[in-house]
Amino acid sequence: MPTVLIPPPYRGPTGGLEALAVAGTTVRECIEAVDADHPGFAAQVFDAAGTPHKFVKLFVNGDPSPPEAPVGAGDEVEVLAAIAGG
Amino acid sequence: MFDDRLIRVDMTNLSASVEPFPETWKLLGGRALSARILLEECDPQCDPLGPDNVLVMAPGVLSGTAAPTSGRISIGGKSPLTGGIKEANAGGNPGQDLMKLGYRAVVVKGQPADPDQRYALEVRKDGVTVVPADDCKGLWNYALIERLAGRYSATASFISIGPAGEMKLSGASVACTDQDQDRRPARHAARGGLGAVMGSKGLKFVMVDPEKTPVRRPADSKAFFGLCKSYTKEFREGPKANVFKYGTSAVVPVANMLNTFPYKNRTEGQSPDAQTLDGARIVESFESRGGGMHNCMTGCVVQCSNIVHDADGNYKTSALEFETLTLLGSSCGIASWEDVADLDRLCDELGLDTIETGAALAIYMDSGEMEFGDAEGAKRILGEIAEGTELGKAIGNGAVAIGKRQKHARVPVAKGQALPAWDPRPLKATGVTYCTSPMGADHTAGLIVNPGLSPDQFAQASQESQLINAACDSSGFCQFLQPTMPEIAEFYSHFYGEAVPKEAVAEIGWQCLLDEWKFNEGAGFTAADDALPACLTEEGIGPDHSLKFDVPADVVAQAKAERFPEREELWTTKATG
Numbered sequence: 001m002p003t004v005l006i007p008p009p010y011r012g013p014t015g016g017l018e019a020l021a022v023a024g025t026t027v028r029e030c031i032e033a034v035d036a037d038h039p040g041f042a043a044q045v046f047d048a049a050g051t052p053h054k055f056v057k058l059f060v061n062g063d064p065s066p067p068e069a070p071v072g073a074g075d076e077v078e079v080l081a082a083i084a085g086g
Numbered sequence: 087m088f089d090d091r092l093i094r095v096d097m098t099n100l101s102a103s104v105e106p107f108p109e110t111w112k113l114l115g116g117r118a119l120s121a122r123i124l125l126e127e128c129d130p131q132c133d134p135l136g137p138d139n140v141l142v143m144a145p146g147v148l149s150g151t152a153a154p155t156s157g158r159i160s161i162g163g164k165s166p167l168t169g170g171i172k173e174a175n176a177g178g179n180p181g182q183d184l185m186k187l188g189y190r191a192v193v194v195k196g197q198p199a200d201p202d203q204r205y206a207l208e209v210r211k212d213g214v215t216v217v218p219a220d221d222c223k224g225l226w227n228y229a230l231i232e233r234l235a236g237r238y239s240a241t242a243s244f245i246s247i248g249p250a251g252e253m254k255l256s257g258a259s260v261a262c263t264d265q266d267q268d269r270r271p272a273r274h275a276a277r278g279g280l281g282a283v284m285g286s287k288g289l290k291f292v293m294v295d296p297e298k299t300p301v302r303r304p305a306d307s308k309a310f311f312g313l314c315k316s317y318t319k320e321f322r323e324g325p326k327a328n329v330f331k332y333g334t335s336a337v338v339p340v341a342n343m344l345n346t347f348p349y350k351n352r353t354e355g356q357s358p359d360a361q362t363l364d365g366a367r368i369v370e371s372f373e374s375r376g377g378g379m380h381n382c383m384t385g386c387v388v389q390c391s392n393i394v395h396d397a398d399g400n401y402k403t404s405a406l407e408f409e410t411l412t413l414l415g416s417s418c419g420i421a422s423w424e425d426v427a428d429l430d431r432l433c434d435e436l437g438l439d440t441i442e443t444g445a446a447l448a449i450y451m452d453s454g455e456m457e458f459g460d461a462e463g464a465k466r467i468l469g470e471i472a473e474g475t476e477l478g479k480a481i482g483n484g485a486v487a488i489g490k491r492q493k494h495a496r497v498p499v500a501k502g503q504a505l506p507a508w509d510p511r512p513l514k515a516t517g518v519t520y521c522t523s524p525m526g527a528d529h530t531a532g533l534i535v536n537p538g539l540s541p542d543q544f545a546q547a548s549q550e551s552q553l554i555n556a557a558c559d560s561s562g563f564c565q566f567l568q569p570t571m572p573e574i575a576e577f578y579s580h581f582y583g584e585a586v587p588k589e590a591v592a593e594i595g596w597q598c599l600l601d602e603w604k605f606n607e608g609a610g611f612t613a614a615d616d617a618l619p620a621c622l623t624e625e626g627i628g629p630d631h632s633l634k635f636d637v638p639a640d641v642v643a644q645a646k647a648e649r650f651p652e653r654e655e656l657w658t659t660k661a662t663g
Contacts, residue, residue, distance in 0.1 A: 011538025055340045083337050083535055
């Protein structure tokens with residue numbers, strides 16, 4: 001199964017979990033699979049229209065990827081929230 | 087091979103001298119060096135605005151070298167705001183210029199007999215001199231630098247105070263000029279009122295002229311320059327390089343989502359104005375107005391600083407940061423980023439911390455004296471600071487001062503210093519930092535943006551973040567470069583041509599904290615001061631107002647009781663501020 005890496009700012013819904021192995025064949029399906037067990041997670045990634053928030057970047061195995069990018073077993077889906085201090 | 091020196095300035099006798107920098111201190115720079123000097127040479131019981139306080143200006147260890155984004159300078163002293171030790175650091179070029187000349191620190195003591203006189207310190211290749219500067223008395227920062235630019239060489243940089251520092255207001259900042267040709271005084275060591283300490287010593291500005299002096303030469307040039315090149319390449323070309331390209335103001339929407347974009351004096355964690363205050367609006371303005379992103383200091387690869395223009399395309403301010411948009415914007419109920427830009431410029435001109443000033447304005451509004459959202463009223467009050475009215479001074483003295491004046495209870499501070507944007511109620515480990523940091527409420531002391539931590543993780547997360555940030559603030563690296571301690575150790579090793587283990591860098595960070603806690607203990611701080619006020623422990627934000635700072639005191643205490651055993655994650659933790 002692919003693994004979704006959860007960035008620290010988004011670990012509220014996952015109760016602090018850093019990574020989750022989920023069933024999914026696209027980035028979006030993986031994010032939604034996390035949300036199924038940890039409600040509120042997907043809302044941090046996608047807006048109401050299902051588009052990634054502007055401050056979110058998605059990566060598959062380190063490469064920038066759109067939500068519909070295919071993922072396979074062993075792939076790492078990384079969610080990165082653009083956040084820095086001030 | 088390093089002919090490093092230390093500048094001593096005696097403002098009582100109006101003299102300056104140079105002495106050798108102790109070899110044993112070579113890995114101490116910035117915050118750690120400031121802490122060591124203050125612990126050894128400053129009476130923690132002294133009046134922060136009296137002659138016995140010591141003002142330290144200390145560039146980081148790597149400032150003035152070719153290491154990327156490494157030119158930060160720390161300003162230190164006993165804070166008139168907190169009553170404890172304080173360090174605030176800034177970018178710009180003065181830190182690098184001092185270090186190019188081999189000056190590891192400027193230590194200012196004493197006080198002139200006549201408090202109405204103004205002086206300047208001139209630092210050149212061939213020596214250091216205290217000179218009269220009465221003609222600069224009362225000048226706002228931008229006008230001051232404009233005058234100095236005509237007086238000194240084009241290669242000079244400046245450290246200055248505005249009227250707020252001259253008036254010894256507790257929210258006063260110390261300004262550094264940035265690397266652009268215009269040398270704008272836009273980089274501020276803002277927190278803790280160190281501008282007031284500089285003002286109390288009659289020191290209006292420091293001029294540093296390195297002329298054409300090259301960067302500091304490392305002991306192992308091949309390894310050091312190779313590391314600089316590979317580190318820069320990795321930062322610039324990595325897959326995540328563009329994520330932070332619009333600087334901190336772009337954080338507004340995610341901070342709002344996480345309930346850490348405080349609204350109306352922190353009575354809410356989210357703001358209905360997040361859209362209009364989003365840094366994306368600033369970025370959109372670049373196309374029609376000009377401005378854009380730039381580096382505040384030579385050799386910076388992060389380039390997070392924005393230059394903001396007005397509707398006519400003229401320069402307005404730089405940089406308009408997330409913290410400023412929050413404290414002068416959302417927390418005051420001010421919805422327009424352009425109004426916040428005006429307020430930011432006024433703060434930079436007067437030499438004021440935008441966080442402390444924004445918090446003070448929000449408290450004033452919350453007390454009922456002025457409507458939330460009254461941007462013109464806020465600008466008028468900043469004008470009153472320059473005029474020295476009683477209200478202006480109260481705002482300029484910060485959150486606690488205006489809270490007392492208004493007899494208003496909701497004063498969100500730690501150790502007398504206003505909270506930055508990052509709220510301790512959703513981000514409880516950051517709250518532990520605010521409680522235990524020698525700096526008071528300062529996100530750059532140890533920011534942990536992780537609302538998923540469990541209570542048993544708060545103290546260790548805070549301590550580790552405080553440790554890495556102290557190490558970073560001693561190195562000269564900007565926290566936005568997000569270096570790890572092994573990376574800092576590698577730069578040190580190649581620069582000095584000797585193995586500096588990562589454990590040594592961690593020890594520098596920890597010893598810095600120990601020095602600072604010891605100073606504060608001497609100043610009279612006790613465990614009772616390691617707490618947040620009732621407005622943060624009893625008043626909730628977020629869903630059903632359920633988010634409160636509810637970390638027990640015994641858990642908070644663990645963050646400074648003793649050092650946690652090292653764990654592997656410590657070495658991959660990045661500095662974050």
